[in-house]
Amino acid sequence: MAVCIAVIAKENYPLYIRSVPTQNELKFHYTVHTSLDVVEEKISAAGKAMADQRELYLGLLYPTEDYKVYGYVTNSKVKFVIVVDSSNTSLRDNEIRSMFRKLHNSFTDVMCNPFYNPGDPVQSKVFEGMVSGMMVQVS
């Protein structure tokens, strides 16, 4: 399961970022931040091809020594980033995809809230709960 999940706005600032509490939070900030380079590159590359039928799932953005970073971008250019532990080899691509889909659905619910101001940090408890479910459970 994930060690860090982030939602990034169209303008590339974080709307939501959550990591497992045991580890240095700032490190994940750096990881997610730098992964945006790859996301942008992938979007611009994909944008040239087919804007309409673009695959939202960007796949593995880059592997680091300890983590694998996966990306997903919605049609409105909101990005989701999931960081998983490299040691977790049992995790399949399909599982990552389904995590992103869940994340996307939940984020759509957040956006549907008339009291949510697009561009503000996500503070929904439902969203928070869903993310917690996807995170590595730390005992």
Add this chain to the structure above:
Amino acid sequence: MSCVQSCTSVPHSDEEMSVPDYMQCAEDHQTVLVVVQPVGIVPEDQFFRIYKRIASVSQVSVRDSQRQLYIRYRHHYLPENNEWGDFQTHRKVVGLIAVTTCASAKEWPQTSERFHGQKEVFGSTLYDSRLLVFGLQGEIAEQQRTDVAFYPAFDQCPDVEKRVEDFVESIFIVLESKRLDRATDKSGDKIHLLCVPFEKKDFVGLDTDSRHYKKRCQGRMRKHVGDLCLQAGMLQDALVHYHMAVELLRGVNDFLWLGAALEGLCSASVIFHYPGGTAGKTGARKPKQSQPADAGKRHRPGAQEVLIDPGALSANGISADTSTEIGRAKNCLSPEDIIEKYKDAISYYGKYKNAGVIELEACVKAVRVLAIQKRAMEASEFLQNAVYINLGQLSEEEKIQRYSILSELYDLIGFQRKSAFFKRVAAMQCVAPTIPEPGWRACYKLLLETLPGYSLSLDPKDFSKGTHRGWAAVQMRLLHELVYASRRMGNPALSVRHLSFLLQTMLDFVSDQEKKEVTQSLENYTSKCPGGMEVITLPDGLKLPPVPFTKLPIVRSVKLLDLPASLRPHKVKGLLGQNMSTASPFIYSPIIMHNRGEERCKKIDFQWVQGDVCEVQLMVYNPMPFELRVENMGLLTSGVEFESLPAALSLPAESGLYPVTLVGVPRTSGNITVNGYHTSVFGVNSDCLLEGLTNVKTGGCLVEVVPSLPRLQLTTSLPRSVNVLAPLSKEELSSRVSLQLFNGETQQLTITLENIGTEDIQSLELTSKMVNTKDKMYGEFLSWDLAEAGSQLPLKPGQSVAVAVGVRVKLDFSGQESLLQELNDDGISVTGLPISSPLRHVLKPRAEKSGGTEGGKTEYSHIKSLEAVLNFKYSGGPGKVEGYYRELSLGVHVDVEPSVFFTRVSTLPATSTRQCHLLLDVFNSTEHEVTVSAKNNQDLVLHASECQRMAIQVDRIDFESLPQREPDPQRYASAKQLEEERLRAQGCQINSKLGLCWTIPSLRRQGEASVEGVLNQLVLEHLQLAPLQWDVAVSGKPCDCDVVAQCRVGEAVELEVRLTNRSQGPVGPFALTAIPCQDYQNGVLNHELQDAVTFIGSNTFHIDAVKPQEKAVCAGALLFLCTGDFYLNIRFQDDSSSSGGRELPLSWFCLPSVHIKALDTPPEAGA
């Protein structure tokens, strides 16, 4: 990607090339390496001047051929790296240029020795060498030597470039010969095995005769020839050789060299495809080492800077030379293939732990090619791989260099964030704890370069728009690092600036604990170096704009306050009107309003006065979890010279909105704009401009300052009161007095006006206004004479003037119901009060209900209040010239207690028609003994709550003779009011005639008692002189009631009846009949006196119409025939009634009766 990583650390050995050249790029493969070094003592700057000139010769067209030779210059090169020269020939030092100084011929041998020593270092690989000697003159210098050039001085060497070109040519000759030598050396069965340093020991004792070994030798040699061809400018040949080498080496699994052959192939293809080079113009070079060399090389004449798409080239067949086209198609790799082959080569290198540097450099080269191809994703994969290449134990400096270059390469492929990340790592490396002398300056510089990657600018203006959106956690970390680095650099001003910026822009993201820490350290820094508003310019030209603390405290609204009411300037009305008319001919126009809306909403409709303290109110709050001390908070203004009087305040933690008043004094007149405010918080001075602030409400910031006006201070002889006059707010009155008076009492109020300003007071006016007019008021409440005060004008500053104001209260207390009730019950008939008084009708039933007599006493002692405002208008100084004045108002509050009043008034006719008796029931409502006195009457002593009647004989009053005021339609709106006014005037006259006074001896108080309130129409009519005045004169003597006219029997007595018309209209005609009669004093009147009295002529007189103010006289004569007392009744007939005229009231015809005594004897004189 398939690159194999070598992760294990390898011990450092001599055989290993330890220092990678991160600047390398694919086209460096075609260069020859020349080392330029100083020998002996050479001034550094001079050496680099010469080095630069040498390095400018980076490309030489070789004589008699189309080929170009490219030269790479280094002034520093490790001999270990040179040992890899066989592996890749561009790593081999083939030329040496030594630069030396030699002052005298004596030193020459030593210098020459040194030069040879230097040659030994690279001796095995050198093709040729040169020595440039500076400073030596004389016979040695004159000898012609090819390897040595003599110059007298560093600036007298015009042919250095020429020399270098010759040198390059000589290198070319050697190179060419070696190439030819190796290329044609096919038949030789014994080919020397080329190997890299670390391989040497592996091949000891190997079977040199095996086929495998031979193939390996051949393959390596092919590859080596390929390198030489590439250097010698024969690209196509090189490609062919590389291809052959790849085939040979692949067959024998010689992976290291296979990798080298593949890389050679890639390099040659890159050179073909991208003649502009792959290093990029912005590729930052280590300036001393390679920049000049590269600079020359990258700008090859004729080379196309633009990227040529090789695919497009081949498809369109642009190239005219078909042979090269064919050759290229066959041997040259396509751009995609280049990357593939690089990947292969790198994976082969990766198999060898000792080839880390080669692998790393290959990665860097590949990345540069990919950057040109704009394939960022693949480039990032190469870089990712490069990160993990382990080069064993790197020195700190090498680490810094490595991270920096990674950052640069990421930047090259557009990965700004990655680039920033590595730059930051490099910065941190500069100050790693293992470094004995941390390079804080370098660290700081590198950190600054990471700012764009974290989308952080150091200009607070970029953060003023709404909430901050960014990677706050990461940005804050960076700012903290900047603060720390700048502090360690010993530049506290920078630390303060960065810390201020952190606090200002990241406030929303900082936890309470951090807020405390940050502010604490900020205070520490500012104790050494206070923060200010100046722009800090860094040595590299970066400007750090000032950071005003607009959030410490947060200002929510700015409101300019009007002056207090007493200091407010007022414009003289007339002048204001003029201004209005010049502004626009229209009273209202929506179009103008619309156009000038912006301007209008900013300008405030009150004025400030030059020289007077003006206030601006800010609503602020403190977002910090602790008390915030704001010092030196003042206003920033423009337009008018303004003296700001700063304030210091302390805001409690997380305070709500908190009002703060900032004050200042405008020193000149004109329009002043409040632009903002300045503060000093935590030792940082900030100028906060309102235009840069969002969420600040202002009601306009532009206000007019009028020229200075004087100031008056008002003191009174009476104590001040705190009572607030009902309809006026406290603010509008500058001062208040209150006093207690008995009704009818008069008190003097002395008002002292002191000029406490700086201007002379040139004009002073006084007006008064009653505030509550519920109660009917008689006479002037306040009266004054300003003439004396006016004579003292102009009033200089510090001087004062006194104005006496008389306070006189005269109220009507008689209408108090309980009182009337009580008095009515005692049975005295009420003739004075009209029965129809509405007051009585309404109030009587209620009094009956209460029934009790106990309530009566308390109720009639109730107090009435009178309130009025005295307004002083004054002006002077320059403000007066501009038409402004000031107002000072004094509220006067008087509690009026009833003194004595008249419960009833009635009249009794006196004997004379010109007089009557006024009966007054006087009631003492005080608790003291009161003496009431009237003019020419004796005093009446009344005990508390006692009621007594007093009778006063008064002359009837001629109301008509009162000065009639012109009926003013505005003042007396209705006839009723007109009537009231008339009544008032009449009452006043009666009052003054009566001169009723009361005194309370015990209190030594005295006052007037007024009858005005109780007078009614009936009483007035009785008191009034008839408008038609009849005078009867007997024998020329006026005759009235008590006067007895005397005459002699038998003598004719003249009778004259005179009518004076004092009424408004003409009266008459009248007929008067005089009838004599005799009173026997027993109730019998004898009219039958025909034999006693005879009229001479008629006893009836006719008077024609008499106009107003005219008199009519009719005369007759009487003859008394016998003595006796006679009376003459004059009867009256109104003839005009028959002609339909108006009815005249009976009282108008009140005629005197004439009493005549007829005597026998002549009357004695004086009887």
